[in-house]
Amino acid sequence: MVNEGLNKPGVDIPEEMQNQVAITTLDRIYNWSRSKSLWPMMFGLACCAIEMMITASSRFDFSRFGMEVMRPSPRQADVMLVSGTVTKKMIPQIVRLYNQMPEPRYVLAMGACASGGGPFKEGYNVVSGVDKFIPVDIYVPGCPPTPQALLHGLITLTKKIETEKLSEAEWYRKDFEEEIPVPILGPDLIDPRNFERIKQVSREQLEAKVLDESISTEDTL
Numbered sequence: 001m002v003n004e005g006l007n008k009p010g011v012d013i014p015e016e017m018q019n020q021v022a023i024t025t026l027d028r029i030y031n032w033s034r035s036k037s038l039w040p041m042m043f044g045l046a047c048c049a050i051e052m053m054i055t056a057s058s059r060f061d062f063s064r065f066g067m068e069v070m071r072p073s074p075r076q077a078d079v080m081l082v083s084g085t086v087t088k089k090m091i092p093q094i095v096r097l098y099n100q101m102p103e104p105r106y107v108l109a110m111g112a113c114a115s116g117g118g119p120f121k122e123g124y125n126v127v128s129g130v131d132k133f134i135p136v137d138i139y140v141p142g143c144p145p146t147p148q149a150l151l152h153g154l155i156t157l158t159k160k161i162e163t164e165k166l167s168e169a170e171w172y173r174k175d176f177e178e179e180i181p182v183p184i185l186g187p188d189l190i191d192p193r194n195f196e197r198i199k200q201v202s203r204e205q206l207e208a209k210v211l212d213e214s215i216s217t218e219d220t221l
């Protein structure tokens, strides 16, 4: 039987060869092979991770989409499912794991917490969405999202991959910046990409404080 899916560039194949030959574009075969064998990284952060485990189990079974190989090592994974609350204590580890994944890599933010902080948004210990630090491809809403919602998000990701073009893939460009600076956890979280802005704000605050103190000293005199 002729593989209709692969014979898309519109090239006529002689009838006697149609069972042996398939013609396709490099983009299609590249995207097809990646989108049908996504390997998620095996880690979870909070309650959403339970739904992720259920999605992998027999009732929902994301292995039907070639995703059953959940990898404990980021070096062998190409999808990061951020399933749960992203705390300030955890984000340095998440960024480090993301940096260790090879390109092309994708991120799915599962649930309200990973997408925007969820019920803990603006809590003292919580990041308002993992996309403040790493790029997110798919957001799955819900608290928690159902396994069906996660499956929908994963299928949407495969559709997104199928639209990619090798010639436009940024990870093949020479100037592509792969590493994201790992945030620093101190009294609060510092994103090294914001160093200049943080220094500027601190300088302004210091100057304002010095000015206040000199005014109050003059008043006392």
Ligand code: SF4
Residues within 6 Å of the ligand: 046, 047, 048, 049, 083, 084, 085, 110, 111, 112, 113, 114, 118, 119, 142, 143, 144, 145
């Ligand atoms: S979105 Fe809801 S279920 Fe998911 S980690 Fe946050 S609180 Fe838990």
